[in-house]
Amino acid sequence: MKTLITLAALTATAVAAGLVTVYAGLYDISATDQHLAPTYWILDMGMRKSVKRRAAGITVPPLRDAQVASRGEAHFREHCVQCHGAPGVSPAPFALGMTPVPANLAYTAREWKPAELFWVIKYGIKMTGMPAWEFRLADDEIWAIAAFLEELPRIPPRRYLAMTAPEHRPEGPVPDQTPPDAERGRTAIGQYACATCHRIPGIVGPNAEVGPPLEGIAGRSMLAGVLPNSPRNMARWIREPQTVNPGNGMPDLGVTERDARDIAAYLATLK
Amino acid sequence: MTRFLVLSCLALGACGPEPPLREGDAERGRLLLRQYGCVSCHRIHGVAGKPGDVGPPLDGIARRVYLAGVLPNTPENMARWIRNPQEYEPRTVMPDMQVGEDQARDMVAYLYTLK
Numbered sequence: 346m347k348t349l350i351t352l353a354a355l356t357a358t359a360v361a362a363g364l365v366t367v368y369a370g371l372y373d374i375s376a377t378d379q380h381l382a383p384t385y386w387i388l389d390m391g392m393r394k395s396v397k398r399r400a401a402g403i404t405v406p407p408l409r410d411a412q413v414a415s416r417g418e419a420h421f422r423e424h425c426v427q428c429h430g431a432p433g434v435s436p437a438p439f440a441l442g443m444t445p446v447p448a449n450l451a452y453t454a455r456e457w458k459p460a461e462l463f464w465v466i467k468y469g470i471k472m473t474g475m476p477a478w479e480f481r482l483a484d485d486e487i488w489a490i491a492a493f494l495e496e497l498p499r500i501p502p503r504r505y506l507a508m509t510a511p512e513h514r515p516e517g518p519v520p521d522q523t524p525p526d527a528e529r530g531r532t533a534i535g536q537y538a539c540a541t542c543h544r545i546p547g548i549v550g551p552n553a554e555v556g557p558p559l560e561g562i563a564g565r566s567m568l569a570g571v572l573p574n575s576p577r578n579m580a581r582w583i584r585e586p587q588t589v590n591p592g593n594g595m596p597d598l599g600v601t602e603r604d605a606r607d608i609a610a611y612l613a614t615l616k
Numbered sequence: 617m618t619r620f621l622v623l624s625c626l627a628l629g630a631c632g633p634e635p636p637l638r639e640g641d642a643e644r645g646r647l648l649l650r651q652y653g654c655v656s657c658h659r660i661h662g663v664a665g666k667p668g669d670v671g672p673p674l675d676g677i678a679r680r681v682y683l684a685g686v687l688p689n690t691p692e693n694m695a696r697w698i699r700n701p702q703e704y705e706p707r708t709v710m711p712d713m714q715v716g717e718d719q720a721r722d723m724v725a726y727l728y729t730l731k
Contacts, residue, residue, distance in 0.1 A: 432682075449681075451681045451682075452681050455679070455681060498681050498688055498689075499688045499690065500688065501686060501687060501688055502682065502685065502686060503686060544676075554676050554679040554680040554681065555680070555681040555682060556680075556681075556682065556685060557672030557673070557680070558672070558673060558675070558676065560673070561659075561669060561673065564669045565669045565670070565671075565672070566669060566670040567670055567671060567709050569684070569685055570671060570684050570685075570701075570705060570707075570708040570709055570710055571705070571707045571708055571709070590685070590705075590707070592686065593682075593684075593685035593686050594681070594682045594685045594686065595685055
């Protein structure tokens with residue numbers, strides 16, 4: 346009996362604490378404040394399990410047809426690249442400010458089954474910014490996108506870029522002399538979607554493996570195998586990877602000079 | 617000309633059906649990764665040696681989408697990259713270590729166990 350009363354009291358306290366947090370506005374809803382790792386884990390896991398369950402009964406039509414994939418590519422360029430980017434192509438500026446940041450689809454395609462891709466494109470995902478395309482695209486068009494996504498990880502970035510017009514690169518603000526700020530750099534990493542491709546300690550995200558993980562990057566000698574690692578070169582690489590090493594998978598993201606220096610300062614703490 | 621075509625085919629990564637590779641021997645690959653000094657530049661889980669940090673660590677390499685940012689990661693491409701990195705990225709510091717085809721295959725078999 347005593348245990349029951351204690352249990353009820355604890356539950357009531359937890360609910361009250363939850364209500365106070367919500368009503369007092371204590372929860373930070375800003376998109377610059379990253380999720381706590383447990384929050385991210387539970388949301389991400391819940392999303393994956395939900396998609397898996399709902400996609401289980403879907404029959405996959407034949408997808409290994411170059412024509413189907415090429416139709417999918419047209420839709421991909423028109424509807425997906427703005428938020429998700431593409432090999433060597435940055436997402437649009439607005440997408441970089443989203444939380445959760447839209448996934449890198451070359452990685453998604455390796456991790457998810459075609460039926461799951463179809464389901465996500467068709468029905469969307471609540472509270473993530475992923476829209477449902479059910480009322481915009483026919484099923485065979487959605488399958489064509491899934492077919493192209495299956496191809497995506499096998500397309501060399503150089504080839505994808507060759508099929509794309511050169512990117513418009515926004516000019517950053519006037520260079521300033523603010524000293525590098527590692528903590529600001531950490532926030533900036535979230536705002537430039539770095540974690541959609543790299544595992545980065547201190548950044549909660551999908552732990553994607555599109556590019557190399559950045560643990561210990563401070564101690565690494567070379568960047569991208571071509572540039573000696575120094576704070577200056579790191580900032581340069583972050584700002585203009587397509588100039589330093591044209592045709593590689595890392596896109597020019599329009600990172601400003603100050604943001605690049607701050608990001609480099611944060612990365613320099615990862616020993 | 618045929619040689620040029622073959623090379624440009626390789627450079628593009630995927631180019632029609634290829635003869636399937638002989639299954640590599642992962643255990644032998646693990647030994648070779650040490651014998652060819654790979655660990656002096658890369659941290660490789662399960663391969664003893666003074667870990668180097670010149671190139672990226674290779675844990676999770678099986679799940680990575682691109683090799684050196686330029687090649688789609690498939691077993692075939694990884695073997696090509698190990699054997700002749702300069703062909704795909706002329707400026708890379710990764711040296712051509714004169715790895716044989718069978719040896720590259722064994723290395724790839726081991727590296728693909730690193731998920």
